[in-house]
Structures are given as structure tokens and as C-alpha cells.
Amino acid sequence: MSAPHIILTAGPTIEPIDPVRFLSNHSSGRQGFALADALAQRGAQVTLVSGPVGLPTPGGVTRVDVQTAIEMRDAVMAALPADAFIGVAAVADWRPAVRHTAKLKGEKAELTRLELVENPDILKEVARLDASRRPALVVGFAAETAPGPDELEKLARAKLERKGCDLIIANDVSGDVMGGEENSVLIVSRETSRSLPRAGKGVIAAHLGDSVMALLHTPSRG
Numbered sequence: 001m002s003a004p005h006i007i008l009t010a011g012p013t014i015e016p017i018d019p020v021r022f023l024s025n026h027s028s029g030r031q032g033f034a035l036a037d038a039l040a041q042r043g044a045q046v047t048l049v050s051g052p053v054g055l056p057t058p059g060g061v062t063r064v065d066v067q068t069a070i071e072m073r074d075a076v077m078a079a080l081p082a083d084a085f086i087g088v089a090a091v092a093d094w095r096p097a098v099r100h101t102a103k104l105k106g107e108k109a110e111l112t113r114l115e116l117v118e119n120p121d122i123l124k125e126v127a128r129l130d131a132s133r134r135p136a137l138v139v140g141f142a143a144e145t146a147p148g149p150d151e152l153e154k155l156a157r158a159k160l161e162r163k164g165c166d167l168i169i170a171n172d173v174s175g176d177v178m179g180g181e182e183n184s185v186l187i188v189s190r191e192t193s194r195s196l197p198r199a200g201k202g203v204i205a206a207h208l209g210d211s212v213m214a215l216l217h218t219p220s221r222g
Ligand code: CTP
Pocket: 009, 069, 086, 087, 088, 089, 090, 091, 092, 093, 119, 120, 121, 122, 123, 124, 139, 140, 141, 142, 143, 144
């Protein structure tokens, strides 16, 4: 088999309010970049569509920088076809309905009633592409504050169905995972679930890289 093409999203998106203000989140991009690196090291051809982060591009990875969720969606669609899509980005679910071209001034009356509109759900859109364009393996991440592992699995499986993807990598974000160095994850498919012990994001990325590459070399996945 020739090198599989894998598209990943990573980091936050930022959604401008005006030229100096935006809505965003604390995603550092570390997990997505570590996974892109692990996959490239395992021989994949990797396209990394990244929101604004302060991280170097891993060796051998093609990087596309974007700012907003719409730009991220468009960059992902432009990078198809692919054998796998992995959504690691913390995409802002909402964006301001109006992007002011001039800086909001004075008493900021506008900011007391900021109207928001929903952003595209990139993972769901990729998972629901028609068979000719859909990557064979579509993987999402889920950040959950679950009271225990059973609840985490239940939430992950519900998200798997809702998004229409093949795997969910569920994070328990009760601690300081967003922006932190360590992560503990549960890998959930329709039939199985496997937990990885709490470890650095590099170690987690290596395990996930192995799992993804193994699934891409197995005709029936689950
Ligand atoms: N995702 C995406 N586009 C969005 C929102 C999310 O591609 N507009 C992807 C993320 O990259 C991730 C997964 O979907 O792979 C996360 O799903 P989401 O529903 O946002 O889950 P949480 O962030 O965990 O939040 P919630 O459960 O509150 O919906």
C-alpha cells in the first residue's frame, strides 16, 4: 500500500469580533501536532490544518494555517481526498454574526449583546460526505468532564453516533488537559473501547499513531 494521506485539524480557531478582538479557547495544539508528528514518522503523508498556535511544524508534515472555523473547513475540503481524517482542533462552535471592520469604540454597547451564529461542524461534515469523497477512517476527539470511565464511554459513544464518525478519542478534561502536558484517553469505536493510561501527549500520540496506522492497513475496522 502506498503512503496513506491523513488530514488532521489542530489548535483553536479564532472568530473575529472586530480587528482587535476575537472569540477563542485555550487549545494549545500540542496533541494534534504530536499526533501529526507520530503519523508522519509512521510513514503517512500528513496534511495538518492548524489554527493559530505557537508550535513548529513536525518534520515531513504539510501545514496549512487558518484562523476561523470556516477557513478550517474549507482547507480540509480542499485537502481531500484522504484515507483518514482526524479532528483534533478545538473548533469554536459559534462565531459573531457580524465581523466589524472598524474597532468597536467607546462604551462597547455592541459587546453587551453580541449575536452569535453556529459554525460548521467540520468532523460531522467530513463523516457525512458521500462515499466517493469520505475518508475511510474518520476520527473525532471529545473533551468531557465525566464523573467516571463508564460515563466517559457512554458520552463518547453518543458523540460517535451524533457525528457519524468511526472512532472517538475521549479525553477526561476534569484536570488541566486543555493547554497541559498530560492526557488520559479512551479510544471508542462502535464495538470496542480501550483506555490508554495517563501519559505525556507524545506517548499518547505514539499509541494513537499506531492504532490509526493499524486500522488503515485492516480492510474492516471497528
Ligand atoms: N469539531 C469540528 N467542528 C466543530 C466542532 C467540533 O470538527 N465545529 C470536532 C473536533 O475537532 C472534535 C470533535 O468535533 O474532533 C469534538 O466535538 P464537539 O461536539 O465539539 O465536542 P466537545 O468539544 O467535546 O463539546 P460538546 O460535547 O459540548 O459538544
